[in-house]
Amino acid sequence: MKKFIASVMFALSASLLVSGAAVASGDSVHLESANVDIHNTPSLQRGAKYFVNYCMGCHALSYSRYNRIATDLGLTEDQVIKNLIFTRNADGEPENAGALMKNAISQKDSAEWFGAPPPDLSLVGRSRGSDWIYSYMKAFYADPSRPMGVNNTVFPNVGMPHVLWELQGLQEKHCTKEGEGDHAVEHCELKLVKPGSMSAPEYDQVVRDLTNFLTYVGEPAKLHRIGYGVFVLLFLGLFAVFAYFLKKEYWKDVH
Known part of the structure; x- marks a missing residue:
């Protein structure tokens, strides 16, 4: 019995150390509050629209089914088929409402084109958190040294292009140093240099809706x-x- 208690205590200590290290590693990144509400059905519907139009070309939600999302988001299967399903099955027929939300791009091709296959985003809302997703989608900036021409302050050297740049516009990273020598502190901020089709508040709402949808997908049961x-x-x-x-x-x- 003593050995069992000791092993449990050791496992708990190890998990606390790992979680503490994870928190410490994220201290240098400022995350904005997403303020999402998974009970906001119109926001979830808009988020689903943005996901299938801008994200699903590369990223899948392979743990989710279209008809489950239709039920939770107050949509009919006909609405889902007409507005959210753009992929086809192995026979070349449009996917049905009961299909998993997989994309058409193969893992082999995507790994060759991007260097690594784009991750499945079914659980990103749980693994990264809402604030991380929200901040990440607002943190792209122009970087000619990167293969996709952009970088990200939340996820440095990311291999993903800024798929929403037409909505947000293009940002540049501007840094200034305060102090001298070993005590110098660098402060960086992103400045919009080429406006997109949306204003800053409008783009923030798009990102919030998309974040809300991915948060819901990570744990659909939380709705009820x-x-x-x-x-x-x-x-x-x-x-x-x-x-x-x-x-x-x-x-x-x-x-």
Whole structure:
């Protein structure tokens, strides 16, 4: 028993050290608050639209099905087929609403073209978090030294192109140093040098909707889990009242 407790304590300590290191490694990156709300159905619908139009050419959501998203987002299967499904199955026929949300690009081709296959984004909302996704999509800037012509302050040397540049425009990174020698501190900021088709607030909303959708996809059950929890707590509260009066009735003759 002592050995079991010791092994459990060691595992917990190790996990805390790993999580602490992960937090420490992200201290140098400032993340903006995404302020997403997965219960905002119009936002989720817009996010799904942006994802299939701008992201799904390379990235898949292979743990999600179109009809599950249709149900959760208040869409009909016909709406999903007409507006969200652009891929075809092995027979060359359009995918049906019950299909997994896979893209058409092969892993082999994408690895050859981009150096590595684009990751599946089914769980990015859970692994990275909403704030990371939101900040990442706003942090692209022009960098001629990179293969795609852009870099990212949140994910340095990223191999992904800025697929939303037409909406946001192009940014440049400007840095200044304060202090001298070993005490010098570099401050960098991104400045918009070529406006896109949207204003800054409009683009922020696009990124927030996209982030909201990816957050929902990472854990679809969260939409209903909180509601279930409220009902369970109400039931336990009501049961506690009946249990208390039952206890009083049972023990009144004893006391």
